[in-house]
Amino acid sequence: MRCDDAGVVAVRRVLVLGAGLIGTSIALALREHDVDVLLSDPDPAAVSLACDLGAGEPVRGWFDSAAGDDGVAPADLAIVAAPPAAVPGTLRSAQDRGVAHVYTDVASVKTWVVEAARTAGCDMTTYVPGHPMGGRERGGAGAARADLFLGRSWALCESDKTDPTAVRVVTELVAHTGAHPVRLSAQEHDRAVALVSHAPHMAAAAVAARLSCGDSRALGLAGQGVRDVTRIAAGDPQLWTEIVGYNAASVAGELSALAADLEDAAAALRETGANPRRADGLHPVRDLLLRGQAGQERLPAKHGFGRDRDYTVVPVVIPDEPGSLARLFQAAGAADVNIEDVRLDHSPGLPVGLAQLWVVPEAGDQLRTILAAQGWSVHA
Ligand SMILES: NC(=O)c1ccc[n+]([C@@H]2O[C@H](COP(=O)([O-])OP(=O)(O)OC[C@H]3O[C@@H](n4cnc5c(N)ncnc54)[C@H](O)[C@@H]3O)[C@@H](O)[C@H]2O)c1
Numbered sequence: 001m002r003c004d005d006a007g008v009v010a011v012r013r014v015l016v017l018g019a020g021l022i023g024t025s026i027a028l029a030l031r032e033h034d035v036d037v038l039l040s041d042p043d044p045a046a047v048s049l050a051c052d053l054g055a056g057e058p059v060r061g062w063f064d065s066a067a068g069d070d071g072v073a074p075a076d077l078a079i080v081a082a083p084p085a086a087v088p089g090t091l092r093s094a095q096d097r098g099v100a101h102v103y104t105d106v107a108s109v110k111t112w113v114v115e116a117a118r119t120a121g122c123d124m125t126t127y128v129p130g131h132p133m134g135g136r137e138r139g140g141a142g143a144a145r146a147d148l149f150l151g152r153s154w155a156l157c158e159s160d161k162t163d164p165t166a167v168r169v170v171t172e173l174v175a176h177t178g179a180h181p182v183r184l185s186a187q188e189h190d191r192a193v194a195l196v197s198h199a200p201h202m203a204a205a206a207v208a209a210r211l212s213c214g215d216s217r218a219l220g221l222a223g224q225g226v227r228d229v230t231r232i233a234a235g236d237p238q239l240w241t242e243i244v245g246y247n248a249a250s251v252a253g254e255l256s257a258l259a260a261d262l263e264d265a266a267a268a269l270r271e272t273g274a275n276p277r278r279a280d281g282l283h284p285v286r287d288l289l290l291r292g293q294a295g296q297e298r299l300p301a302k303h304g305f306g307r308d309r310d311y312t313v314v315p316v317v318i319p320d321e322p323g324s325l326a327r328l329f330q331a332a333g334a335a336d337v338n339i340e341d342v343r344l345d346h347s348p349g350l351p352v353g354l355a356q357l358w359v360v361p362e363a364g365d366q367l368r369t370i371l372a373a374q375g376w377s378v379h380a
């Protein structure tokens with residue numbers, strides 16, 4: 001790490017402890033800034049996949065060479081990217097071995113993690129508790145993306161014990177990922193994420209859980225609405241049980257308020273079902289819908305100074321038959337267009353699906369023209 005006269009730090013070497021979705025995504029973003037990244041994980045397959053994806057180099061064995069035992073200098077920063085319950089122990093062990101000058105974590109809950117770290121005897125001066133507000137419903141290194149945090153908020157929950165240089169180092173990390181640092185206390189953080197992340201996750205799970213009772217004909221009618229509302233319900237139940245369990249009181253409060261709103265709406269609908277002519281019967285329903293619309297409008301489009309990487313989406317209707325997606329990819333490849341991302345929507349029973357190809361804007365028109373000329377059903 002270099003620190004100039006103005007106190008600006010340069011992070012050169014980072015150790016990522018936990019090569020899953022978040023650890024590998026951070027590593028990929030750091031590699032784009034030529035930061036040296038070492039990766040470690042109790043699961044060797046996770047490290048191997050992350051390294052193959054270009055996220056960095058493996059630390060030999062679990063912590064081996066980063067421990068300083070064999071003369072390797074401590075990293076500028078160690079990032080604990082493990083599930084919340086594992087953070088305090090991993091941090092303490094890393095600090096005991098002196099693997100880095102500064103430490104941070106990415107756990108989705110902060111009050112419990114910080115208290116547990118303190119109780120475990122961690123050095124709180126070099127530790128900056130953090131939480132990037134970018135993620136996905138799929139875990140593991142295979143789901144990692146370098147741009148996962150672009151334009152997102154990244155909570156930093158330092159205390160008055162935290163060394164200001166440590167905060168500067170972690171702020172530099174956040175800047176490398178394209179995220180925007182938001183400084184707040186661990187308690188403020190946990191109340192905020194109960195509202196904007198943890199309760200929404202439980203609500204999505206509740207909606208998705210209803211689908212497990214639906215018959216397949218009903219599910220066959222599913223459009224984009226239910227997919228939008230339930231996307232995050234695909235997240236890892238083990239991880240999310242930990243997350244909401246460590247933020248229990250705040251999440252419970254949000255869920256009770258949500259349940260009360262839904263119960264009011266259900267009561268009004270029951271009443272309307274029984275007395276369809278009562279003019280004011282649907283007032284609670286309309287009120288909830290209006291408040292819902294107003295709440296949704298209050299969400300900032302994106303936070304911070306960064307802009308999401310611009311992509312053009314090319315929607316193509318493809319037949320639901322073996323090899324059609326492969327042929328579509330081949331056609332894009334032959335047109336020399338790189339597919340940055342792909343989304344597939346397909347309702348069971350329908351003979352076609354919708355493939356949405358994400359490409360850089362300058363390639364969009366070219367891809368549309370070439371695919372259409374080859375007979376693909378390309379849409380605007
Ligand atoms: N998934 C999200 O959208 C999201 C977003 C922001 C923050 N987070 C937080 O990031 C952390 C990691 O979540 P993820 O989604 O990357 O999960 P993940 O399952 O993709 O990866 C977690 C990795 O941690 C490893 N691990 C387990 N115990 C460990 C230990 N003691 N030391 C080091 N590594 C260990 C696992 O082997 C796994 O590879 C969690 O604390 C989570 O709360 C998740």
Ligand SMILES: O=C(O)C(=O)C[C@]1(C(=O)O)C=C[C@@H](O)C=C1
Pocket residue numbers: 107108132133134135136137196197198232
């Ligand atoms: O976009 C998603 O898939 C997420 O769920 C990301 C999300 C969230 O916004 O709630 C989930 C958990 C995190 O701790 C941070 C971000």
